[in-house]
Amino acid sequence: MSILVTGGAGYIGAHVVRMLQEQGHKVVVVDDLSFGDPSRIGDAKLFQIDLADPSTRARLTEAMMDEDVEAVIHFAARKQVGESVERPAWYYQQNVGGMANLLRAMYDAGVDQLIFSSSAAVYGMPPVPVVDETIECKPINPYGETKLICEWMAADCERAWGLKWVALRYFNVAGAGWPDLMDPARLNLVPMVLERLEKGGTPAIFGDDYDTPDGTCVRDYIHITDIADAHIKSLDLVRDGQPEVHEFNVGTGTGTSVKEIIEGLQRISGWDFPVAIEERRAGDPPKLIGETKRLQHLMGWEAKHDVTDILTSAWEAWQASPHRIKVPNSNAAE
Numbered sequence: 001m002s003i004l005v006t007g008g009a010g011y012i013g014a015h016v017v018r019m020l021q022e023q024g025h026k027v028v029v030v031d032d033l034s035f036g037d038p039s040r041i042g043d044a045k046l047f048q049i050d051l052a053d054p055s056t057r058a059r060l061t062e063a064m065m066d067e068d069v070e071a072v073i074h075f076a077a078r079k080q081v082g083e084s085v086e087r088p089a090w091y092y093q094q095n096v097g098g099m100a101n102l103l104r105a106m107y108d109a110g111v112d113q114l115i116f117s118s119s120a121a122v123y124g125m126p127p128v129p130v131v132d133e134t135i136e137c138k139p140i141n142p143y144g145e146t147k148l149i150c151e152w153m154a155a156d157c158e159r160a161w162g163l164k165w166v167a168l169r170y171f172n173v174a175g176a177g178w179p180d181l182m183d184p185a186r187l188n189l190v191p192m193v194l195e196r197l198e199k200g201g202t203p204a205i206f207g208d209d210y211d212t213p214d215g216t217c218v219r220d221y222i223h224i225t226d227i228a229d230a231h232i233k234s235l236d237l238v239r240d241g242q243p244e245v246h247e248f249n250v251g252t253g254t255g256t257s258v259k260e261i262i263e264g265l266q267r268i269s270g271w272d273f274p275v276a277i278e279e280r281r282a283g284d285p286p287k288l289i290g291e292t293k294r295l296q297h298l299m300g301w302e303a304k305h306d307v308t309d310i311l312t313s314a315w316e317a318w319q320a321s322p323h324r325i326k327v328p329n330s331n332a333a334e
């Protein structure tokens, strides 16, 4: 039996692939390599398939049957909020279309266990700072909408043919479990700050006049290996039968401000780099933190890493890569 990981050559997928391999599982990867890197998946067999292309459904079904797939972890998706606002129909085609093809192939191949990569983006701008899974989902951009629709699709397949599924709603994923698996995208705060430093620019804080203790936005940062571990535990849950609930926040239940993240990076890098204060960005809630009791109680999961671990691992991975940052007046960075 094997586990199929879609998007396994990407940032989060590659961590889960490696963790599964270390635990002795046979893993196969489906990835169109639009953002993935095949060197990240070890000896897992790669099927280079574009999930959003309906003509690939038969190939996908065949791959599942040939590889004796027992369960699917579905990461493959587009994840840029701004791009989703500019190209909504294409985002639906990619994320919802890809999910539809995957679910149909799973049905055809008789695979009935699914772990789906959802996002805190399904909550939109919630009226409370700490959200649990029962709060009404009101996404405010097409990216978040596609994630919520994919959850509905899984629920519909549960009713129609007994799909056993879990949707993991990630909060702010960061860090590196292994230095060679750093986040290659520059879309989230930590890599955005590091990229500015690498390029000799000044990292920015978008708004310092929010109603938070230091005026900057507060988010729930979760270490990538804690995220990966939640997938392993979710596999155990669906293997045991239909879970009593399906949606799980993956966060830490604690908040860290943008300013605290920047100060943490200054401390870890030993460099008091300058920071620019820029205008607020549209659609940024002041505070967004995930209540994670459900994941703890039903899966026995808990976050093992704190923000210092996250920032240290991100910094070390960055420094071990070709993007190494030159820290002024530091021999360590020479």
Ligand SMILES: NC(=O)c1ccc[n+]([C@@H]2O[C@H](COP(=O)([O-])OP(=O)(O)OC[C@H]3O[C@@H](n4cnc5c(N)ncnc54)[C@H](O)[C@@H]3O)[C@@H](O)[C@H]2O)c1
Pocket: 006, 007, 008, 009, 010, 011, 012, 013, 030, 031, 032, 033, 034, 035, 036, 037, 049, 050, 051, 052, 053, 074, 075, 076, 077, 078, 079, 094, 098, 117, 118, 119, 120, 170, 171, 172, 173, 185, 188
């Ligand atoms: N990184 C985050 O902070 C974050 C937060 C919340 C949710 N998520 C979700 O987690 C998942 C993984 O995110 P990531 O950060 O690892 O992204 P990523 O871009 O690094 O990985 C996505 C992978 O999917 C592949 N892919 C994309 N479209 C595909 C398609 N049509 N067919 C086949 N392969 C395709 C890409 O080549 C890439 O390897 C996504 O679904 C994303 O929406 C990520």
